[in-house]
Amino acid sequence: KAGVTQTPRYLIKTRGQQVTLSCSPISGHRSVSWYQQTPGQGLQFLFEYFSETQRNKGNFPGRFSGRQFSNSRSEMNVSTLELGDSALYLCASSFGQGGTIYFGEGSWLTVV
Amino acid sequence: SQQGEEDPQALSIQEGENATMNCSYKTSINNLQWYRQNSGRGLVHLILIRSNEREKHSGRLRVTLDTSKKSSSLLITASRAADTASYFCATGDQTGANNLFFGTGTRLTVIP
Numbered sequence: 001k002a003g004v005t006q007t008p009r010y011l012i013k014t015r016g017q018q019v020t021l022s023c024s025p026i027s028g029h030r031s032v033s034w035y036q037q038t039p040g041q042g043l044q045f046l047f048e049y050f051s052e053t054q055r056n057k058g059n060f061p062g063r064f065s066g067r068q069f070s071n072s073r074s075e076m077n078v079s080t081l082e083l084g085d086s087a088l089y090l091c092a093s094s095f096g097q098g099g100t101i102y103f104g105e106g107s108w109l110t111v112v
Numbered sequence: 113s114q115q116g117e118e119d120p121q122a123l124s125i126q127e128g129e130n131a132t133m134n135c136s137y138k139t140s141i142n143n144l145q146w147y148r149q150n151s152g153r154g155l156v157h158l159i160l161i162r163s164n165e166r167e168k169h170s171g172r173l174r175v176t177l178d179t180s181k182k183s184s185s186l187l188i189t190a191s192r193a194a195d196t197a198s199y200f201c202a203t204g205d206q207t208g209a210n211n212l213f214f215g216t217g218t219r220l221t222v223i224p
Contacts, residue, residue, distance in 0.1 A: 004154075
């Protein structure tokens with residue numbers, strides 16, 4: 001069974017631009033969540049979607065948004081990029097609540 | 113902010129030795145998961161232990177959980193050079209929600 005797939009793996013954007021990252025969960029998984037990893041702040045939860053509804057949200061500004069489609073695939077968007085948004089963005093999926101959460105390889109975003 | 117702290121921050125051992133990493137967290141949990149991360153890569157799930165479990169094994173891995181002390185430990189026996197990675201604990205809150213709170217990680221180096 002394929003794992004969590006994230007695209008693109010690497011990207012470089014300019015300050016002020018926006019970016020969209022994509023995630024395909026493990027087949028059958030309906031929960032998709034997103035995390036940001038930086039050297040300074042470590043791994044931080046962004047938001048979780050389940051059946052196309054945002055179920056939980058972390059403490060990030062409104063520039064960070066996401067959505068989930070009917071096939072459970074998810075996208076996250078960051079608008080008006082800042083240098084501090086440079087990070088590894090990780091997508092994770094799970095079947096339901098309270099179970100094993102599997103992560104993808106991540107998308108490396110560099111903002112210049 | 114991150115919920116957990118891991119100790120030590122870095123650990124260097126010889127191949128064949130055992131490695132023990134500790135994780136402390138702050139609030140009541142539903143479960144605790146351990147992950148491995150190779151440099152620049154995604155998170156690989158190692159083991160999940162539920163709040164009503166005290167010990168769990170998987171191959172060369174042994175995880176303990178002490179909810180009264182809000183702490184967990186990961187033991188890797190007979191370490192190999194391929195175990196070189198960062199190890200993170202992550203907790204899910206009592207509601208069972210899928211937003212994980214990560215520790216700061218332990219950087220393990222296994223010297224051949």
